[in-house]
Amino acid sequence: MAFNSIGIIGLGLIGGSFARAFCDRGLCVYGLDECASTLAEAAGADIFSALTDDMDQLLALKPELIYICVPVEATKSVLKTLAEKGVKTPVTDGASTKSTVCALAHGLGLNFCGGHPIAGREVSGFSSSTDGLFDGAVHVLTPVADGFPTDDLKALHEVIGMRVTVMTADRHDLVFGAISHLPHVTAFSLVEAVNKACPEAFSYTGGGFKDFTRIAASNPRMWTDIFLDNDKTVIELIDTYIDFLKTWREDITAKDEKKIYKRIEDASSIRRSIK
């Protein structure tokens, strides 16, 4: 089977951008959002075959795929609602953490496959959505249900220019804990530490500091959910990170020039090797 019609739940930056990209490829897109002003904006965009704030109305349209595009905690509520309504349609999501979402969907017996589009901006809302947000980006799939048409879901994302990769939900949460969740904690902490140690220093920030802390200007709702959902992995990563900081403290205290030089050389070489 292929997905000819898609019901998107949540019309923010991610849901709106998927809707635009799918519509561009000629697919029939339905949209659901709780917010009246978002629905009004979405209506103006001339993308959706139907728009509603009511789940029963969306389900009555019989979309061939249900795509949940809301933050992690809200995603879990939607999964419970879909299970209560006995939905058998394939369901996927775009939330940033996968282990608890996939475990819940599995426990509820939904025909589910987790997903995470590795794209985003520091802006949010339907008004920021674009049809090219996912072009060239990676989409991670974390399969759950045996009968789920994973190949079709893969093809759906490839057709909008994404590079699809499949991994377990736990692996996903470690990988993105390391390269996304931990960096956010470090950026928030850095802004807090500078603000405490020398707030006037912010007047002298150049491009380096601004690049480095850009991710600190993130959406609080989304990131609170991520930290609480991937808590165990994030805590382990913070511990590993603090251990390395402590050894920097030790090496600088000991004025261990050779070791400091070697560590910078190694870190620099790893960083340069990132494509």
Added chain:
Amino acid sequence: MAFNSIGIIGLGLIGGSFARAFCDRGLCVYGLDECASTLAEAAGADIFSALTDDMDQLLALKPELIYICVPVEATKSVLKTLAEKGVKTPVTDGASTKSTVCALAHGLGLNFCGGHPIAGREVSGFSSSTDGLFDGAVHVLTPVADGFPTDDLKALHEVIGMRVTVMTADRHDLVFGAISHLPHVTAFSLVEAVNKACPEAFSYTGGGFKDFTRIAASNPRMWTDIFLDNDKTVIELIDTYIDFLKTWREDITAKDEKKIYKRIEDASSIRRSIK
């Protein structure tokens, strides 16, 4: 007095870029470098009125300003040499830390004013130098000697498009410890922590992680010197930073949703306020 001729010691990215910018403004520029291939490259650039690898030859040209453009430890050696030779000419430098350099110059009785151009790239060497590197950038001056013509040094940098600000050397090292040295330690540690926890995660890095760790691809010689020279301030800042990381660990462990949300909101708001 104004500076009609400038003797630049060290023709790397910084010294070479100053030479190009000063030459563009019609000033007479002399260059000294220990490295024969750098001197050959510099000769080909048609900027310098004279080039040498010998300090006595440079001093015999009687430049009205001596501009030291080498890493911190090498800067200290040059200061000692200049003092031994009884140099009375105004001397300035472009090294990234100022407290120990200024204290040394003061102790040696040199006619010195510290300086730090807030510009740089992740490349180095004369071949990477450009006449526009400092255009629009901040130049920090940290005065030492009472008789030094600070206003002339200010004017010299303004004429090449820099915005000059004056502060004490200790203040400089705290400000740049906070917004430059600490972020480098955190970036090196982040690369090390990810490399330990989940090296394959580097394959999934998007723009955010790359921006965040760009400064980890830094020059080991320069950064070893900076950490060793500004050691006490850097250690204090690492401690403050670790304290904040630990409270993140606590808040996530306690699943303190309200506090986490508030901290993200506050850090995000501070970051957004940076111009």
